[in-house]
Amino acid sequence: MTLTRRSFMAAGAAATGLLATPAILRAQGKLALRMGHPHPETDSWQDTALWMSETLAEKSGGEITLQVFPNGLIGNDPTMINAVRGGSLDIMVTGNPFFTGLAPELNVLDLPYLFHDRDHIARVLDGDIGDRLRRNFDGTGLFALSLWETGWRHVTNSRRPVETPDDIKGLKIRTTPNPAHIEAFKLLGAVPTPMAFTELFTALEMGAVDGQENPTTLILNSRFYEAQKYLSLTQHAFTAAPLVTNADKLAAMGEDQRNLLIETAREGAKRQRAMNVEREGSSLAKLKAEGMQVVDTPDRDAFRAIVAESVQATFAKEFGADLISQISSAAA
Structure with missing residues (x-):
């Protein structure tokens, strides 16, 4: 049984004013879920x-x-995505x-x-x-419960400060498998x-790669500063993070x-994004304290061009071009 987008919207509306009591949830049977993610425990x-x-345990009375x-x-990351699609893992986030191999239109983000x-980001992720x-996940075996974030991406490397696009030429940079990321770094000569x-x-x-690009929170929590000397605040992209579950398992759950x-997933998304905002400044200060040489104001206009x-x-x-246009219009 597949949960349709219409039934998701109905479920979401009901969830906003959830009235289920632990007794009702107990009548539906116990539900034991497993969730995986690739980030460290400090993230x-x-x-x-x-x-x-x-929250789930408390509101369900332990059910x-x-x-x-x-x-x-x-x-x-790919292993966990396939595990959720196959049903051996219940929930994951990355x-x-x-996900763009399964749902290519997500590449726009x-x-x-x-x-x-x-x-601007909140208006896009939480709106129409x-x-x-999220409808791009229909037919993939996955259902997007909500959209968390990884955050603003910045470049680190072990070879030299990156202040202009010329500084990144020739550097071997680890990227995600997203075509937009790969194309962008090729254009920059990396x-x-x-x-x-x-x-x-x-x-x-x-030394298999010279550098990578991730938010300051993740650079700190993953201790990349131990292998990377230079950080450039390029803020060249923002990465959302779908929290997904197996679509058939979700449909088979009791309504409550x-x-x-x-x-809980929707409220969690808001909490997680707010948490990242609070930690961005402190994580940068800690990276500097760990000895990273930081270029605070690289020539972003040159990178953008x-x-x-x-x-x-x-x-x-x-x-x-309509989706790009809609996202750009949401910046007002």
């Missing part, structure tokens, strides 16, 4: 997942449990780029220099555009090298269980 993903676990496996314990600020993008996040620290430590899970229009044109050629 906001883990903190939010644990909050979800506590819904959520066991959380951080740090890629269950496998790397960066949007790892990773176009370089598309978002202006966090208000976000609903449209050598993009896609790999799973769980493999990244070792690749940096061994399903509503509670959706309600090389990658933004060209990468957007590639996306528009395949999917049309």
Whole structure:
């Protein structure tokens, strides 16, 4: 049985004013869920997942449990996505780029220099555009419960400060598998090298890649500063992170269980994004204290001039320009 988008909207509306009592949930039977993610235990993903676990248990009177496996314990990003699709894992979250092979239109969220600020991001992720993008999961075996975030992406490397596009030429940079990320770094003259996040620290430590690009919170929590000397605040892209579950399992849940899970996932997304905002400044200060040399004001206009229009044109050629236009219009 597949949960349709219409039934999701109905469930979401019911979840907003959830009236189910633990007694009602108990009548539906116990529900034991397992969730995995690739980020370290110090990251906001883990903190939010644990909050979800506590909230589900409390509101269900102990009838819904959520066991959380951080740090890629269950496998790397593609492995966990396939595990949820196959039903051996119930819930997982990872960066949007790892889903674009299944739902290519999601690639729009990773176009370089598309978002202006966090208000712009919230209007897109939590509004009609976000609903449209979540519909891309229909037919994949996955259901997007909500959209978390990884955050603003910045470049680190072990070789030299990056102040202008010329400084990045020739650097072997680990990227996500997202076509927009790969194309952008090729345009900049770097050598993009896609790999799973769980493999990244070792690749940096061994010199298999010169650098990578991730938010400051994740650079700190993953201790990339131990293998990277230079950080440049390029803010070249923003990465959302779909929290997904197995669509058939969600549809098979009791209505009150399903509503509670959706309600908790949506509230968790808001908490996780707010948590990242609070931690961005402190994480940067800690990276500086750890000895990273930080370029606070790289020439973002120069980076934007090389990658933004060209990468957007590639996306528009395949999917049309209307979605990009809608996202740009939401910046007002």
